[in-house]
Amino acid sequence: MTNKHNPAALNTGRRPLRGAGxxxxxxxxxxxxxxxxxxxxxxxxxxxxxxxxxxxxxKAFVGLSNYLTMFKDHNFGTVLVNTLIYGVGSTxxxxxxxxxxxxxxxxxxxxxxxxxxxxxxxxxxxxVIMGTMYYFVFQYQQGALNTLMVSLGLPRVVxxxxxxxxxxxxxxxxSLQYVGTSMIIYLAGLQGMDHSVIEAADLDGxxxxxxxxxxxxxxxxxxxxxxxxxxxxxxxxxxxxxxxxTGGGPxxxxxxxxxxxxxxxxxxxxxxxxxAMGVVLFVIIAIATTLLNKGLDRLGWES
Amino acid sequence: MTSAIRHAEAASRSTDTTGKGNGKGGRRIxxxxxxxxxxxxxxxxxxxxxxxxxxxxxxxxxxxxxxVPRLHDIAWDNFTTAITQGGILTAVGNSVIVxxxxxxxxxICGAAAAYPLARRKTRGNKLVSAxxxxxxxxxxxxxxxPLYTLMVNTGGVNTRWGIVLVTVAGxxxxxxxxxxxxxxxxxxxxxxxxxxDGASRFxxxxxxxxxxxxxxxxxxxxxxxxxxxxEYALSNYLISDPGKQLIAPRVASFFAMQSSNLGVGAASxxxxxxxxxxxxxxxxxxxxxxxxxxxxx
Numbered sequence: 114m115t116n117k118h119n120p121a122a123l124n125t126g127r128r129p130l131r132g133a134g135x136x137x138x139x140x141x142x143x144x145x146x147x148x149x150x151x152x153x154x155x156x157x158x159x160x161x162x163x164x165x166x167x168x169x170x171x172k173a174f175v176g177l178s179n180y181l182t183m184f185k186d187h188n189f190g191t192v193l194v195n196t197l198i199y200g201v202g203s204t205x206x207x208x209x210x211x212x213x214x215x216x217x218x219x220x221x222x223x224x225x226x227x228x229x230x231x232x233x234x235x236x237x238x239x240x241v242i243m244g245t246m247y248y249f250v251f252q253y254q255q256g257a258l259n260t261l262m263v264s265l266g267l268p269r270v271v272x273x274x275x276x277x278x279x280x281x282x283x284x285x286x287x288s289l290q291y292v293g294t295s296m297i298i299y300l301a302g303l304q305g306m307d308h309s310v311i312e313a314a315d316l317d318g319x320x321x322x323x324x325x326x327x328x329x330x331x332x333x334x335x336x337x338x339x340x341x342x343x344x345x346x347x348x349x350x351x352x353x354x355x356x357x358x359t360g361g362g363p364x365x366x367x368x369x370x371x372x373x374x375x376x377x378x379x380x381x382x383x384x385x386x387x388x389a390m391g392v393v394l395f396v397i398i399a400i401a402t403t404l405l406n407k408g409l410d411r412l413g414w415e416s
Numbered sequence: 417m418t419s420a421i422r423h424a425e426a427a428s429r430s431t432d433t434t435g436k437g438n439g440k441g442g443r444r445i446x447x448x449x450x451x452x453x454x455x456x457x458x459x460x461x462x463x464x465x466x467x468x469x470x471x472x473x474x475x476x477x478x479x480x481x482x483x484v485p486r487l488h489d490i491a492w493d494n495f496t497t498a499i500t501q502g503g504i505l506t507a508v509g510n511s512v513i514v515x516x517x518x519x520x521x522x523x524i525c526g527a528a529a530a531y532p533l534a535r536r537k538t539r540g541n542k543l544v545s546a547x548x549x550x551x552x553x554x555x556x557x558x559x560x561x562p563l564y565t566l567m568v569n570t571g572g573v574n575t576r577w578g579i580v581l582v583t584v585a586g587x588x589x590x591x592x593x594x595x596x597x598x599x600x601x602x603x604x605x606x607x608x609x610x611x612x613d614g615a616s617r618f619x620x621x622x623x624x625x626x627x628x629x630x631x632x633x634x635x636x637x638x639x640x641x642x643x644x645x646x647e648y649a650l651s652n653y654l655i656s657d658p659g660k661q662l663i664a665p666r667v668a669s670f671f672a673m674q675s676s677n678l679g680v681g682a683a684s685x686x687x688x689x690x691x692x693x694x695x696x697x698x699x700x701x702x703x704x705x706x707x708x709x710x711x712x713x
Contacts, residue, residue: 133536135532135617136536136541138528138532138621139528139532139544141524141525141528141529142528142529142548142588142592143529143544143548145588148581148585149563149566150554150585150586152562152566153562153563154559154562156562157558157562167565210457213453214454214457217450217453218454222454228454230696231458231461231462232457233703233707234465235461235464237693237703238689238692239648239664240646240664241646241667241668242667242685243464245468245668245682245684246464246465246468246682246689247464248671248681249467249471249482250464250467255479255480255678257482289460289461293461297704297708301708349555350557352556352649353649353664356648356652357668371556371557372557374560375557378561378564384561384565388561388562391560391561392558394557394558395553395555398553398555402553
C-alpha cells in the first residue's frame with residue numbers, strides 16, 4: 114500500500130513506458146494487416162510462379178514464365194502504357210489546375226468557401242458514381258457534348274470508340290474528380306506559410322510572377338511533393354472509372370494494369386498471370402513513390 | 417535564419433527588373449482570365465451533377481439533351497424503379513453497416529497500435545512502423561487473387577465480416593500513421609503522472625491518452641468512412657450477391673444493365689451520391705481540415 118505511492122519503488126519494479134508488454138497494443142492491428150495485406154502480397158508472389166487457373170486444386174510451378182509472357186503480350190504493353198498515361202497525365206493536370214485554384218481561392222475573393230466546397234465535392238463521391246454521372250457528358254444521343262456538336266452544325270460523335278480519345282477522356286475525368294484534393298493540399302501549404310517572409314518580399318517590391326516564382330513556389334515544395342505522390346499513386350492504380358466508363362474496351366485498349374488483372378483472373382481464368390501482373394504493379398508503384406520522394410526532397414533542398 | 421536569406425535574395429532579385437511591369441491593361445486581362453478559369457472549373461465540377469439530375473427527370477421515351485431538364489413532367493418513376501428494381505436503398509443500408517463497423521474498428525485498432533509505436537521507440541518498433549507505412553503503397557488489385565482465394569476458403573465471400581476486415585486492413589496504415597504522429601506530440605509527462613499514481617499501461621492509455629485523441633480521431637473517421645463508403649475495386653469482386661452488395665458496386669452493375677434507360681441509371685447514381693453530399697454539406701469544414709491533415713505526411 115505504501116509502496117504504491119512511492120515513485121522510486123515503482124520505477125525500479127515495472128517501467129510501463131519502456132516495458133515490451135506495451136507492444137501488445139499493436140497486436141490486433143498487426144494481425145489484421147498480416148492476414149489481409151501482407152500474406153496476400155507474399156502469397157501473390159508465390160502464385161506468380163505458377164500456372165494456377167484460380168479454382169482447381171492443382172497448380173504447377175512454371176518459373177518466370179508468367180513474367181516472360183508480359184513481354185510477349187501485346188495487351189499488357191498497351192495496358193502498361195495506359196497505366197503510365199493515367200498516372201503521369203492526371204498528376205500533371207491536377208498540379209497545374211489544383212495550384213491555380215488554390216492561389217485564386219486563397220485570395221480574398223467573394224464566396225471562396227462555397228467555391229472551394231464545389232471544387233472539392235467530386236473527390237468525396239465514389240469514382241464509380243462520378244463515372245456514371247460523367248457518362249451523361251459523352252453519351253451519344255442525349256449527352257451534353259453531342260448536343261454542343263449538333264448545335265454547331267457538326268455530326269454526333271461516338272466518344273468511346275477510339276482508344277486514344279477514350280484514354281484522354283478517362284485522364285480528364287480522373288483529374289477533374291480529384292483536383293480538389295490537390296487544391297486543398299496547396300491551400301494548406303499556402304496558409305501554413307511564414308507571413309514574415311511574404312511581408313518581407315512585399316516590402317522589397319516583389320510582385321506578381323516574380324514573387325510567386327521566388328517566394329511562394331519554393332515554400333510550396335512540401336505541398337507539391339505530397340500532392341504529386343498522392344496523385345501519382347492514385348493514377349497508377351486507377352480502376353473504378355475505367356470499369357464504369359469503358360470496361361477496358363474497345364478491345365483491351367483502355368485497360369489499366371489494375372482492370373487487366375481483374376479480367377485475367379475472372380474472365381481468362383489465369384490466376385498465375387494475374388498475380389504476376391499484381392507483383393509488377395506493386396513494384397512500379399513502390400519504385401515510383403520512393404524515387405519521387407527522394408527526388409522531391411532534393412529539389413526542396415535546392416530551392 | 418532562412419527568412420533572412422530569402423529576404424536578401426528577394427531584395428537582390430527585385431533590383432534587376434523593376435519598373436518593367438505589364439501595366440494596368442495587362443493586369444486587367446490577367447484578372448479576367450483568372451475569373452474565367454475559376455468560373456469554368458466551377459461549371460465543370462457541377463456539370464455531372466446537373467446532367468444526372470436532368471437525365472433522372474426524363475422517362476426513357478424522352479430523347480432530348482441531358483443539358484435541359486424536363487421540369488414540366490418529372491419522371492419520378494425513375495427513382496422508384498432504381499429503388500425497387502435496382503435495390504439501391506438496400507445497398508445504401510449495407511454500406512452504412514459496413515462503413516460504421518470498419519470505421520469503429522480502424523479507430524480502435526489504429527489508436528491502440530499507435531500508442532506503443534509512438535512511445536516505445538526501439539529499433540524493432542521503428543521497423544514495424546516503417547513496414548506498416550509501406551503497406552499504404554499496396555494497390556488493392558495487386559492482392560486480388562490471393563485475397564479472393566482466402567475469402568473463398570474461409571467462407572468470407574458475400575459476407576459483411578469479410579468486406580469489413582478487408583476494408584479495415586486497407587485503411588489501418590494511414591490511421592496508425594495519423595495517430596502515431598499525434599501521440600508523439602502528447603508530452604510523456606502525462607504517462608509518467610499516471611504511472612506514479614500506479615495505473616496500468618492499459619488504464620493510462622484508456623483514461624489519459626484516449627480522451628486527448630479526439631481531433632485526430634475526427635480526421636481518421638472522415639478519411640476511413642469516405643474510403644470505405646466509396647470502396648469498389650475489391651468489394652466489386654468479394655460481394656456479388658445483389659442483396660449484399662455495397663453502394664458503389666451496386667450502382668455500377670445496375671447502371672451497366674440500364675444502357676437503354678438513362679433516367680433510371682441517373683436516379684440510382686443520385687440516390688447513391690446523396691448521403692455523402694448531405695453529410696458533406698453539414699460537416700464541410702471538418703472534411704476540408706481532415707483531408708488537409710491526412711495529406712500532410
